[in-house]
Every structure is written in C-alpha cells, then in structure tokens.
Amino acid sequence: MKQFLRITAAVLAAAFLFALTGCSGGSGAASFTWFVDTIPANLDPQVVSAAPDVIACENLYGGLVRKNADGEIVPNLCESWTVSPDGRTYTFAIKDGLTYTAAKGTATDYSITAEDFVFAFRRIFQAQTGSPYAVEFSAIENSAAVLDGTAALSTLGVSASGPLTLVFRLSEKDDNFLAKLTLPGAMPCDEEFFNSTRGTYGLTAKTTLSSGSFYLYNWTASGLFLRRDVSAPLIGSLRLVQNTGSTGKSAAQLIADEKCSAALDDTGEATALRAVSYSDTTWALLFNSAEGSVFENQALRQALAGIARENAAVPSSGLYTAAEGLVPAGLTVDGIAYRDTAGDPMPVIPDPRALYLEARQGMASSDFSGVTILLPKEAGLTELAEQINGAWQKDCSLFFSVEEVPQEEFGKRLAAGDYTIALAPICAEGGSVYQMLQQFTAEGGGLTGYSDPLYTERLAESAQQTGRARCALLAECERQLLESCTVVPLLGQQKRLLVADGIKGLVFDPFTPVLDLTYTTKN
Structure with a gap:
C-alpha cells in the first residue's frame, strides 16, 4: 500500500504544492535572516536539541498540527482529528497525496503516510536514539516499558489503522498533547529512506527530506538556507547564518542595517522596533x-x-x-x-x-x-x-x-x-x-x-x-x-526579540525554541 501511495503521490504533487503555498510562482518573495551561534549541524527531528537545529527543523518539517501566529493549534499535515471522551485516544486523518521534498526542491516518490509517524515515535522510544522528546511524550501507552527495553516497539501506543489514519493511545490524559505534537520529535520519518542513509539521516543535504513548506536549498559551513515556492508577501527563504561581520553592533542596529530580520536583544536600549519580552x-x-x-x-x-x-x-x-x-x-x-x-x-x-x-x-x-x-x-x-x-x-x-x-x-x-x-x-x-x-x-x-x-x-x-x-x-x-x-x-x-518593520505572522516562542516562518509575511 505504501508503494501504491508513492506512485499516486507523484501524480498529485503539483496540485498539493499549489494548495500548500497558495500560489504557483515564487517571484518577489522576501527572505528572512536569523543569526545563530553555530550553523545547524543536525537535521534529524527526533534527536535535535540545540536551538539552531530545532529552528531549522521546525521550518523544514511539517507535523500533524502547527501553531499559527495567534497561538492556535491548526491542522498541518492532517485534515482533522478526533479525541475520545476520556481524552486518551487521538485519531488523525492525514491529508492524501503528501510527499517529501529533497534538496533544491527536487520532487520525490516518498509519500507521507501514517506509517511514517509510527516509525518516528518508535525512534523516540528506542534507547539508542537518545531522543530528548521521550520525556514530553511519556503519556503514550507503554512508552516507559518500550524505552527501558521491557516491552516490544510494537506495543507502543502509536499505530496506523490505515495508510492515512494515525491513532495515539495514552495511558493517562494529557491536556497539552496537541501542543506537544508541534515539536520536531513528532515530525514524520520515512523508514525506507531512513534505512537507506546508513546512519547519516539528517546529517547531510542528500540524507535529508523535507515534509514542511520549506525545503533544504543549501547547507554549508557558511549557513543553512531554506526555500519555498511562494510569492510576496509570504517569506520565500530563510537564512540561518552567523554574525561574522557586524560583531559589537546591537540587535536594533543589525536590523536597521538589514543584516538580519529579527534578533534577540539583552541591552534594554530604547527602540521603536516591535519587541517580545x-x-x-x-x-x-x-x-x-x-x-x-x-x-x-x-x-x-x-x-x-x-x-x-x-x-x-x-x-x-x-x-x-x-x-x-x-x-x-x-x-x-x-x-x-x-x-x-x-x-x-x-x-x-x-x-x-x-x-x-x-x-x-x-x-x-x-x-x-x-x-x-x-x-x-x-x-x-x-x-x-x-x-x-x-x-x-x-x-x-x-x-x-x-x-x-x-x-x-x-x-x-x-x-x-x-x-x-x-x-x-x-x-x-x-x-x-x-x-x-x-x-x-x-x-x-x-x-x-x-x-x-x-x-x-x-x-x-x-x-x-x-x-x-x-x-x-x-x-x-x-x-x-x-x-x-x-x-x-x-x-x-x-x-527580548526585536523584529524588523513590516514582518507579520512570525510564530516565536523563546522557550521551545520556536521561530516558525510558515505563516510569515513581509510588506
């Protein structure tokens, strides 16, 4: 069934891309630059923990749900979901025809199905993965036993009841479960592609596939560059680079000089820029x-x-x-x-x-x-x-x-x-x-x-x-x-976070950390 879906997904790829971006061009879309302490080194969503890596993964991968600019949890790769009356069973209907995207925006025949989420969560609870997200998803049925090796992976409370139907079973109610599904660890992972990378998944451009609206365009010692095919006013590219030429300048001055689009600041100096403290x-x-x-x-x-x-x-x-x-x-x-x-x-x-x-x-x-x-x-x-x-x-x-x-x-x-x-x-x-x-x-x-x-x-x-x-x-x-x-x-x-004038729809949470440009526009 998975192979059949990959064949049909190739036919539907163009229609899906149009629906995802809302346009077919790419002309005039603005870029967004963010300074990082170190260039992202790992794009494996189930293991990332360093802030630059997490931010890259948030924009590179899609999840079942996502937070919008108003902080609301909205569908992303799923059409809808239901929750049982006792709050312990979540059932997601995944969108049909979704595929992963390779570097430079190259189309693939790897479809996104419920099996990919099952495999991702099984990776989280394999001790050898060392995933930091095991703590967040401890409410999933049998997760502790799977993690310590006393229960089989197949007993984990995450299953596919069909190619596009994903079910989570919790041992106890978790009122914040939907919000946790926006974390990188909850992003899908194709088992066949993962195995083909022979231990280098997410470590090189060739061994990384995108499931989000952005795809990996370039990844060098100079920075990590993501793109997507959209038109203005949506942001079309994200640059994660180090500040190597303007050290000593304040966050406000870097933004004024158009060196970056937003920046963290701890100076407290007066500024007219929008600030999030x-x-x-x-x-x-x-x-x-x-x-x-x-x-x-x-x-x-x-x-x-x-x-x-x-x-x-x-x-x-x-x-x-x-x-x-x-x-x-x-x-x-x-x-x-x-x-x-x-x-x-x-x-x-x-x-x-x-x-x-x-x-x-x-x-x-x-x-x-x-x-x-x-x-x-x-x-x-x-x-x-x-x-x-x-x-x-x-x-x-x-x-x-x-x-x-x-x-x-x-x-x-x-x-x-x-x-x-x-x-x-x-x-x-x-x-x-x-x-x-x-x-x-x-x-x-x-x-x-x-x-x-x-x-x-x-x-x-x-x-x-x-x-x-x-x-x-x-x-x-x-x-x-x-x-x-x-x-x-x-x-x-x-x-505080300082943001350049004209940028709207940026989803920011310093504590996760989140810097999500999915809905971001620039006038």
Whole structure:
C-alpha cells in the first residue's frame, strides 16, 4: 500500500504544492535572516536539541498540527482529528497525496503516510536514539516499558489503522498533547529512506527530506538556507547564518542595517522596533559543595546565602528583576504556568549571622584560603559581586577576592568544577524546567557537586508524569535544591526579540525554541 501511495503521490504533487503555498510562482518573495551561534549541524527531528537545529527543523518539517501566529493549534499535515471522551485516544486523518521534498526542491516518490509517524515515535522510544522528546511524550501507552527495553516497539501506543489514519493511545490524559505534537520529535520519518542513509539521516543535504513548506536549498559551513515556492508577501527563504561581520553592533542596529530580520536583544536600549519580552535565565550564586570542599558544610552555605540575599541589590539597568526562584516566570510545564503553580521556593533563613557563627565552630581561617567569587568578565555584574563580598566581610570577617574571567574560560571552569563560589547564569535550555533542574545532577552536568538520591529520584519520576503531577514533582525538586543553598537565585535576566518593520505572522516562542516562518509575511 505504501508503494501504491508513492506512485499516486507523484501524480498529485503539483496540485498539493499549489494548495500548500497558495500560489504557483515564487517571484518577489522576501527572505528572512536569523543569526545563530553555530550553523545547524543536525537535521534529524527526533534527536535535535540545540536551538539552531530545532529552528531549522521546525521550518523544514511539517507535523500533524502547527501553531499559527495567534497561538492556535491548526491542522498541518492532517485534515482533522478526533479525541475520545476520556481524552486518551487521538485519531488523525492525514491529508492524501503528501510527499517529501529533497534538496533544491527536487520532487520525490516518498509519500507521507501514517506509517511514517509510527516509525518516528518508535525512534523516540528506542534507547539508542537518545531522543530528548521521550520525556514530553511519556503519556503514550507503554512508552516507559518500550524505552527501558521491557516491552516490544510494537506495543507502543502509536499505530496506523490505515495508510492515512494515525491513532495515539495514552495511558493517562494529557491536556497539552496537541501542543506537544508541534515539536520536531513528532515530525514524520520515512523508514525506507531512513534505512537507506546508513546512519547519516539528517546529517547531510542528500540524507535529508523535507515534509514542511520549506525545503533544504543549501547547507554549508557558511549557513543553512531554506526555500519555498511562494510569492510576496509570504517569506520565500530563510537564512540561518552567523554574525561574522557586524560583531559589537546591537540587535536594533543589525536590523536597521538589514543584516538580519529579527534578533534577540539583552541591552534594554530604547527602540521603536516591535519587541517580545521574556526571561529564560536566572543569575545565581553557586557554592561548590563537592566532597572535601569548605562549602560541603550546608549550614555555612545557608548562612552566606541568607546574607547575600539581604544585600544583593537589583542593578538599575532595567535588564534584571529580583529572582522569584531558580525557574524564571513565563516557563510552562505541559501548558501549566510553572512559577504560578509551584509558588515561592526560596528558603527562609531567620538569623544567618548566628547560623554562620554556629557553622564556624571547629573551622580554621585557613579553611577559606583560596576562596574566590568567579564571574564572567562580560556580565556587567561586578558591582553585585562586590556588594555581596562586602557584606560577607562586614558580617563574617571573610575576605574573598572577585575573579573575573572571559566567558569561554568561565564556562570551562564551571563545567570542570574549578571554582569555590561563582556568580553564574543558569539557563532553561528550550524552556525546559526539567532540564534546568537536571543540570544539578551527576547525569546532567553536576553543577555545584550537589548530590542527593531523593532529588535524583524525584526528578526521574517527574519525567514519567504529566500535567500537575509533573509540575508538583519539579516544584519539590526546586525547593529541595534551594534549601540546600548550593544554588542561591538572585536575579532574573530580561531579554527580548526585536523584529524588523513590516514582518507579520512570525510564530516565536523563546522557550521551545520556536521561530516558525510558515505563516510569515513581509510588506
């Protein structure tokens, strides 16, 4: 049946392309340029996690559904869907005649069917894939057992009841399931083509097929270029490149110079450009609590943390706010506003000075030799570090030095645990609360040397839950971590997206991350 569909798909390809783009030309369509830190290196939608790779995949691949510019979930590769009364069975009717597109817009006879989605989800739950999307789709029936190898792939709750009918069976209701189907991991993958690539799927132009409105036009060390056959005012091409010739210029100036079409900005400078504000980063004090270190003493950490929080003034630049926890406001867990639901996780330390005197019993002054406060030179937070250091000198007679190093060195030392105290940015990569907290486990990077079996157990359990149950477990982890005072949140960093005049319909979410140009126009 799959081969028959491929033959008929070739006949219908032209009609489908016209329906998809709304026009048959390509003349006058505008381009959109986005600066990335690194050129996308992997276009395998089931495994991508780096922001440039994710953004490329969002535009290159189509899913069953998609979010439009108003944030509504609308059909993409499906005609329609139904949900059972108990919310545990989703049935999708996939559009007929859809085909994948090869590099340069070359037509293929690979049709898009329900089997491709089944194969994609089976890849997600194969341990050797290492997919970051397994956590998001943990509500799918038998997913945990398939992932740990105790159940066969065929028992996974994703099946094709016909060539164009896809069924998901959930072990429990997941109110955010449709939104999760917009993630790259949920994009289709043709098994025959995948096997033909011999382990290089999505790693080269020849081993990549598009299922979205854009196709891969060129992929070099200079950038990744996507195109689609549309006419103005729709955006016809997307360029993901590095900013190699205008370093030092602000986001607003880069847009004014037409070097890029939109850009992330953390300067706070006044601008008339349209701006979308958000925060995905918390600046925190980190105490290296590895075994044998001076800050292995929890009471000592708690005392210094209490004094630091009392004396850490928010800089007047307008780029920061007082932290409400480690996890910034605005992040969601299964569509639930995490910060509103989790509440205030900050520990109450009634008398940190008395606690400090108690903690110092049996400790010698020499125990503190070599202690420094490490921070990145470019952060602009020297004054904050000196405020905290001054308070520790005043209240505890502790004399530490402030050590500023270049960003690259800072990152390496943090990862290696080569510090005693650090003032560091903790970022929620992809807007994931789970990932943010996982950085403090041995598996996730071991920041601060924190080790607690209960923390690790709760975090692992959260990956098997959905909705409010997941949110509650993550909140317990955050509260436990902050009570240990190996991490002391101080500031929430404010950021924003600036967009060039005339661009409309851009779908942007900094936390997934999403930069989707499917519906974007430029006048």
